[in-house]
Amino acid sequence: MRLTIFRETGIAGAGARIGCLTGAPDELRVLPFDAIPALTGDPRLRPAIEAGDLVALLAADPGLESTAFALAHSQAAGTTPANAIDRAAVRLMAPLLRPGKIVCVGLNYRDHVEEQKIALPERPLLFAKFANAIGGDGDPIVRHARTSALDLEAELGVVIGRRAHRIAAAEAMRHVAGYTVVNDVSARDLQGIRAALPPGASGDGQWLRAKGSDTFCPIGPVLLTVDAVADPGRLAVRSWRTVTDGTPEGRTMPMQDGTTADMIFGIPELIEYISEVIALEPGDLVATGTPSGVGVFRDPPVFLEPGDLATVEVEGIGRITNPVVDAEGCAPAGSPAARLLAGTAAAA
Template sequence: MKLVRWGNTGTEHPGLLDESGQIRDLSSLIDDIAGANLSDEGLARIAATDPANLPIVAAQTRLGPCVGAIGKIICIGLNYRDHAREAKLAEPKEPIIFFKATSAIIGPHDPIEFPANAEKVDWEVELGVVIGKTARRINPAQALDHVAGYCIVNDVSERAWQMERGGQWDKGKSADTFAPIGPWLVTRDEVTDPQRLPLWLDVDGVRRQDGNTADMIFGVAELIAYVSQFMSLHPGDIIATGTPAGVGMGFAPPVYLQPGQTLQLGIQGLGTQQNRTQSAA
């Protein structure tokens, strides 16, 4: 299934993408794409519903982030071999963990705003793993059973704040609008192998990133198990699994975003995002 959240910011409703690509309103069945509705049982209840019996949502309706009530966004740094090479850094021996504030979350087509004094705003297309069942100290063989599904995350970053303001990555990762999520939550049964997914990103029509999740240093199952050793993972938590080569910081000289540009990014089977960049009001 492909699940969405639609409507105005902060008051999104749950929806289902039918086979023709139309959004169907799930509000009569569930309150949100969140919490217990992300469990195997919750998803099975949604899957048992005939979309033809659900109201159609207007095609021009805004899409919000595809998961509601997200408790935390756990990000993995330097998790693609080619990205480590372009950063001129050694491949990590263990996953590098940092966080994005949930206040950074926006919909997949909402504007990305540059905060005041931002100098080096960069892009990062990433596979997001949405947790569906609480995970505590699990092993990799159990890990994928705890996944509700997958989505696209753009780990927008202010590199000067990330790298030049005392070494705390979270500073450069958590500005408002720096976490576009969606358009869809694609349930795990539709993703045969999360380690064989092409992903890409364009800036103003120019291809900047063109990678594949097969290039991850630590795969999805290993990441879930690893993170669960240090913290509980709860339904609705998202792990952003790292980005391939082609980020602006990796060019010589670096190429950073400016207000008025258009980002398009996608992952095979998970849809596409499109965002305009603008200065914050």
């Protein structure tokens, strides 16, 4: 299942709804869960569906087994609604609007460690973001006044489906609901990376503000359930930066082009390590690290500017594109970011 939180455009007051994408890539439609009696008739699932909250649905239906069964039964019986909504008529929001925990992993790709000329880590390096960092496809990334060295990181996000506490690696995948795409936006100067700092300056020396700032965790476009991914350890991970060049579309430059096969610690090992001391709950998000090619370690360094677009993609799951704006929420007139924001506003 390609689960999503969506909102119909052009309808005043339209709220968030849960659905799944269905159909061929050029004929995508969204099947609303609140229009499927087999789902709304289940008293365990109904409150989450009425609230349009996928995190709540995961909590009510660990592993999404009841949801998948009801949806399959409805489709087999021909009772799914004929009025599924055209993809063009909806805006996909972050599939997890307020996850309870966002646990991130640093230095987890060999080539990303090598581009920094440092030793491979002996154990996973963990840090956290907060729910107010979450955004969806098309939502702005705010380059706040404390940074001038904003960077992007494409990552595979793992969504927890069953509570995981002191779980061995061999059992870890039973606790995964699915996957999403994550952009681990990072303020490299706050992070304290020398290449991002003026001579004599220093950053925070830790990662909380550098990576946990508001808007610094766009995710989406869907939650792809675990059964739809044959091998999460062999997925391409890519990113792009689009800059102003005098044309409406701007100029797009490739940044990262890696694979999850380059992970130092795989998903089972990460869940085992985290759950030793931190219980992972349904709807929690684990961001598994990023490959090489980020802006700060290029020569010269490359950073996101207001007006840019930041795009990240994981093979088979999808891609998200986010406009970069300044601390006041503005992008330069005529920039790719301004164009995207104007289109989003018009569709609303």
